[in-house]
Amino acid sequence: MIDVLILNRNLGEVCDSLVADLSDRLSPQDTLTVIDSGSDSSLKSRHTTVHVADKETREHGLRFSRGMNVGLQYRRQNGLQNPWVLMLPVDSEIINWELLDLLELASRYEKLVAIKPIDISSGYANDLAEGSLKLAWNVEEGPWLVRDSFIEEQIGMNPRGDFFDHENFRGYLTSLDLSFRALANDHCIGITNCLTFHENESYLLERADLIKTETLDLHTQLMISEGIDWLRQKYGIDDAWSFAQIVRLLHARFIQENPEYEDVSGGVCL
Amino acid sequence: MDAAEFGGGYVENWSTEQFAKYVKSVDRGGYALLSRDHSGPWQSSPSPEPADSEPSLEEAMDEVKASLSDDIRNGFDLLHIDPSLALLRGYSEVAVEDMAVELIAHCVSKMPNANSCAFEVGTDEQDIAPDPIDLSRERLKKLVAKLDKYNLPRPTFYVIQTGTKVAEKRNIGSFDQPLSLRGCLPPAVHLPSILEMCTEEGVLLKEHNADYLSDRALRWHKRFGIHAANVAPEFGVTETQSLLRVLMELNMTLEFDAFSGIVLAGGRWQKWMLPDTESSDRDKVEIAGHYHFSDPEVIEIRARAISAGLKSRLDVEGRIGHDVRCAIDRYMRPFGYGYGAAS
Numbered sequence: 291m292i293d294v295l296i297l298n299r300n301l302g303e304v305c306d307s308l309v310a311d312l313s314d315r316l317s318p319q320d321t322l323t324v325i326d327s328g329s330d331s332s333l334k335s336r337h338t339t340v341h342v343a344d345k346e347t348r349e350h351g352l353r354f355s356r357g358m359n360v361g362l363q364y365r366r367q368n369g370l371q372n373p374w375v376l377m378l379p380v381d382s383e384i385i386n387w388e389l390l391d392l393l394e395l396a397s398r399y400e401k402l403v404a405i406k407p408i409d410i411s412s413g414y415a416n417d418l419a420e421g422s423l424k425l426a427w428n429v430e431e432g433p434w435l436v437r438d439s440f441i442e443e444q445i446g447m448n449p450r451g452d453f454f455d456h457e458n459f460r461g462y463l464t465s466l467d468l469s470f471r472a473l474a475n476d477h478c479i480g481i482t483n484c485l486t487f488h489e490n491e492s493y494l495l496e497r498a499d500l501i502k503t504e505t506l507d508l509h510t511q512l513m514i515s516e517g518i519d520w521l522r523q524k525y526g527i528d529d530a531w532s533f534a535q536i537v538r539l540l541h542a543r544f545i546q547e548n549p550e551y552e553d554v555s556g557g558v559c560l
Numbered sequence: 561m562d563a564a565e566f567g568g569g570y571v572e573n574w575s576t577e578q579f580a581k582y583v584k585s586v587d588r589g590g591y592a593l594l595s596r597d598h599s600g601p602w603q604s605s606p607s608p609e610p611a612d613s614e615p616s617l618e619e620a621m622d623e624v625k626a627s628l629s630d631d632i633r634n635g636f637d638l639l640h641i642d643p644s645l646a647l648l649r650g651y652s653e654v655a656v657e658d659m660a661v662e663l664i665a666h667c668v669s670k671m672p673n674a675n676s677c678a679f680e681v682g683t684d685e686q687d688i689a690p691d692p693i694d695l696s697r698e699r700l701k702k703l704v705a706k707l708d709k710y711n712l713p714r715p716t717f718y719v720i721q722t723g724t725k726v727a728e729k730r731n732i733g734s735f736d737q738p739l740s741l742r743g744c745l746p747p748a749v750h751l752p753s754i755l756e757m758c759t760e761e762g763v764l765l766k767e768h769n770a771d772y773l774s775d776r777a778l779r780w781h782k783r784f785g786i787h788a789a790n791v792a793p794e795f796g797v798t799e800t801q802s803l804l805r806v807l808m809e810l811n812m813t814l815e816f817d818a819f820s821g822i823v824l825a826g827g828r829w830q831k832w833m834l835p836d837t838e839s840s841d842r843d844k845v846e847i848a849g850h851y852h853f854s855d856p857e858v859i860e861i862r863a864r865a866i867s868a869g870l871k872s873r874l875d876v877e878g879r880i881g882h883d884v885r886c887a888i889d890r891y892m893r894p895f896g897y898g899y900g901a902a903s
Binding site: 409411412413414416417427428430510513514529530531534535538557 | 692693694695738739740742743744745746747748749750752776780783
């Protein structure tokens with residue numbers, strides 16, 4: 291039913307624990323791929339499937355977008371083709387897992403191509419009834435559940451054959467970019483609490499040295515400065531809120547053009 | 561400022577009547593609206609936190625009503641009703657709403673006619689993050705229902721948290737952050753929702769604590785459609801910074817130190833400090849200097865600066881006024897008003 295991709299960097303034990311947690315929940319048809327982003331050999335997960343270990347990756351890591359692109363390529367090359375792909379950063383902790391309910395819900399909306407499992411602290415948490423799904427357009431970063439057909443459509447349009455933008459190394463506005471690409475192609479995205487995760491930031495805050503990454507503060511500064519350059523170059527826009535307004539208008543237009551999605555629209559995601 | 565019976569306010573030590581007379585005397589075109597900010601029980605206390613010696617609720621409400629009556633007598637146009645400090649004293653949200661309704665009812669009973677004053681209402685504490693939209697909607701609907709029930713006017717402006725909060729010399733709220741804060745809806749999601757909610761209930765959104773927002777955030781106020789914003793401490797800080805610069809420029813070290821000493825000893829800077837503050841004494845002086853502009857010693861210091869400025873061909877008050885106008889212009893331009901009073 292789903293192919294799971296986990297991206298690890300120097301947090302082998304954390305990754306193994308996440309894999310163990312998932313293994314209890316996945317069905318035999320599901321697959322699980324662990325992408326290793328230049329970890330030291332002692333800090334790789336026991337379940338590593340793909341190990342990227344070139345000099346640049348060892349020094350800087352792949353980060354979410356490039357790491358998931360690697361995982362998606364591996365998935366294609368190895369003929370994995372479940373209809374949905376769940377992409378997880380290694381610091382994701384499962385809080386709620388009602389996957390079958392979610393997939394049943396999602397099957398009613400064929401234009402729904404990506405679903406954001408919310409974090410327990412999400413600003414959207416109050417807007418979702420228990421076990422529900424709603425359309426959204428501007429959501430937090432982190433895990434994604436993406437429809438295989440949308441991945442294929444986007445990979446087919448990308449000169450590098452990537453799903454996420456390779457040039458957006460630190461993942462600035464990745465979710466908004468994904469929303470834009472979905473809505474601009476007459477699809478939509480949603481949020482759910484059928485799947486709920488918690489991003490355990492303590493690893494980044496306390497173990498940045500071990501992970502061999504920048505501190506969270508430095509990473510955030512770089513993400514913003516590099517990200518604004520990326521936004522300028524890709525879209526000719528230098529303000530994230532301007533980009534957000536465009537995506538909001540596309541979302542509003544989608545709701546207008548697809549009244550059959552009214553039962554999953556509304557609330558704060560006008 | 562406040563009513564004479566409560567000792568006036570820190571701006572020129574004026575009473576409400578003196579303030580109103582002054583504004584009307586200089587506003588020859590009749591452009592200025594007189595507005596009361598944060599009128600509610602315990603709002604005149606030195607600290608927002610409860611204190612042993614403070615008045616009871618009944619006494620505090622009586623003071624507020626007397627103060628509001630004085631505002632109305634002196635021709636105020638907009639009255640901001642804010643009983644939110646009662647929340648810090650253990651009163652429920654419902655009780656706080658009832659206080660707002662009681663104060664509006666009092667004002668209406670004192671108004672010469674139904675349209676002589678407009679109201680602004682805020683019943684929750686200023687916070688760094690916006691409240692959940694459902695909660696804001698529920699609060700607004702309950703307030704409006706109570707006002708309708710007693711045939712009282714709905715507020716023209718309603719205060720909702722937009723993620724703005726002033727501490728020290730910056731805005732620490734979620735609104736003006738380069739990335740969305742964890743647990744907060746992005747402003748581009750939150751604001752259209754609350755604006756629609758305000759429209760549904762026939763009120764205008766008033767943002768408080770808009771001080772120190774970036775130029776970019778201010779430009780977006782008009783684009784998002786935020787109806788009104790409140791700015792105050794930043795302009796007082798600007799005036800103090802300008803005065804300090806002038807004193808330095810004129811080599812008036814003694815006066816600079818004396819002014820700083822008065823402000824630091826006064827302690828009015830304390831309420832603006834973050835718990836883990838790294839503010840220097842200079843920062844504290846800049847933050848709280850404006851509370852002391854009416855102290856006789858500070859008036860004397862300023863007078864000496866004006867005299868010294870004359871000898872050095874420096875128009876001290878002109879310079880300070882220009883700096884404050886520039887700070888105000890930083891807001892007026894992106895909000896779509898004027899074309900540069902400071903130019």
